[in-house]
Amino acid sequence: MGRTRPGERGPAGPGPAAPPAPPPRRARVLALLGALLAAAAAAAAARAFARYSEAQAAARQDSALKTLGTEGLFLFSSLDADRDMYISPEEFKPIAEKLTGSTPTASYEEEELPPDPSEETLTIEARFQPLLPESMTKSKDGFLGVSRLALSGLRNWTTAALPSAVFAARHFRPFLPPRGHVELGEPWWIIPSELSVFTGYLSNNRFYPPPPKGKEVIIHRLLSMFHPRPFVKTRFAPQGAVACLTAISDFYYTVMFRIHAEFQLSEPPDFPFWFSPGQFTGHVILSKDATHVRDFRLFVPNHRSLNVDMEWLYGASEGSNMEVDIGYIPQMELEALGPSVPSVILDEDGNLIDSRLPSGEPLQFVFEEIQWQQELSWEEAARRLEVAMYPFKKVTYLPFTEAFEQAKAKNKLVHSILLWGALDDQSC
Known part of the structure; x- marks a missing residue:
């Protein structure tokens, strides 16, 4: 074997493999064209x-x-x-x-739970006065093609579907504030709105509400006391239910709420008739663990001259065969007859105690007076819920005469809005 001299290179060893030759340009074009x-x-x-x-x-x-x-x-x-x-x-x-003629099977989550004989219950009463026909401004018989048949569902609705009903205190748990919402007046959504002014609205051509789920259940059950076909979510935004705290104590909350819901008054073969109150508002006073309800009230405000929107179809087309009117309902209200009380009464040893005295009178419960540590006025809480539903209400709206006084004092122009109904509820 020869030696390599200084300055000379030895025989070439196996070097790195040469890169493959790129495919011809024509092949690349054909592959791209094929893809x-x-x-x-x-x-x-x-x-x-x-x-x-x-x-x-x-x-x-x-x-x-x-x-x-x-x-x-x-x-x-x-x-x-x-x-x-x-x-x-x-x-x-x-x-x-x-x-x-069968009764719909209940699919409510709370009804799936076995009843607890030791839990507290309360009775809620429905108070209902039907809509005043004379308050409907344009839907008189024979006017604009309105017939008695079109309004039959409305005319036949003269009493509450369920005058009274018993609820367990735990059914009101959905009204408790979520974690982190313990500030007075800070709104949270019980049922979030799924619609906005940009997403349109739901179909008018429906008769039966979808089965309620989750926190919708208690609101559906309450509204069913008025009429058997409540829609917990309205066809138009803002939908749902919003709430805030108005009082806090060591063991209790006062929760104020606002609900936008509506009712379908017709069934096939009649055409749909929608009854949409401006809003449901009210409050519930309950313990922080929802084992005791001290008070409950839900109602349609009646301080305005018009508080209900009505829309109904009189033909097969949703767009061209729809009539609209506004009216006034004097009373649509639910109220607890008293605080929740135990279903059964046990002594210290766990033995059942007769709930009636020897005279036959029921035992009277004595409830402690709640010492509120923080409170917010009803008016301020209502304003905050209103802003949550309608963000445009962040701007202060004034009565006609006051607006001109403010404009003059601040040297600003007046923006006047004239409406057939109210801009800040579902009756318009």
Whole structure:
């Protein structure tokens, strides 16, 4: 073997592999073109499938229209919640219950819990005076095509569906403030609004409310005392329920709330008739663990001359066949007859005590006086809930004459708004 001299290189060893030669430009262009063609073909296939699906849906709707007629298709569509042109057993359930006269099975979460004989209960009474027909400004019989049939659901609603009902104190747990909301007047949502001025509104063509879930359950049960078909969420924004604390003690809260809900007064084959009070407001005084309710009241404010919006269809088209009016309802109120009390009374040894005295009179409970440490006025709490529902109310709105005085003092212009109803509730 020869030696390598200084300055000379030895035999070349195995070096790093040479990088592969780049594909020809034509091959790269063809590959890119192929990918684009494949994507275009997939998009075209998707569009074709969508057109096919739309055509099938249109064909089914056309067939249904020929079979059922306009009014029949309208009724069918009111039950077809997912708009797939098929009525599922769940969608048909309200009609089946109507035809068979069966009572809808309860799906309320709190009713699934076994009753606790030691828990406290309270009785709530409904007070209801029907809407005054003379307060409806344009919907007199024979005017604008309004008929007695169109208003039959309203005319027949003269009493509360359930004059009184017993609730467990724990049913009011959803009114407790969430963690972190223990400041007076700080609003929180019991039922958040799912709509805004940008998301439109829900369909008018519905008869039966969806099953309530979670915190909706107690509000649905309370409103069902007025009428069997309450919609906990309104068709228009702002929906839901908002609350805030107005008083705090060592063991109790006073919670003020505002609820936007409405009722469907008609059932098939009549057309839908929507009854939308301006708002439900009220308060509940309850212990911090929701085992005791000291007081409860819910009502539609009646201090304004108009406090209910009504909208109803008189044909199969939602847009062109709808009438609207506003009216006044004198009383729509729920109130607890007294604080919650134990269902059974036990002595110190756990033995059952007779709830009646030897004279036959029921035992009288003595409740301690609540010492409130912090309190907020009803007016200020109502204003804060109003702003939560309607953020534009952050601006101060003044009566007509006061506005001019303020404008003159501040050298500003006046922005005047004239309405048929109220801008800050659901009656307008």
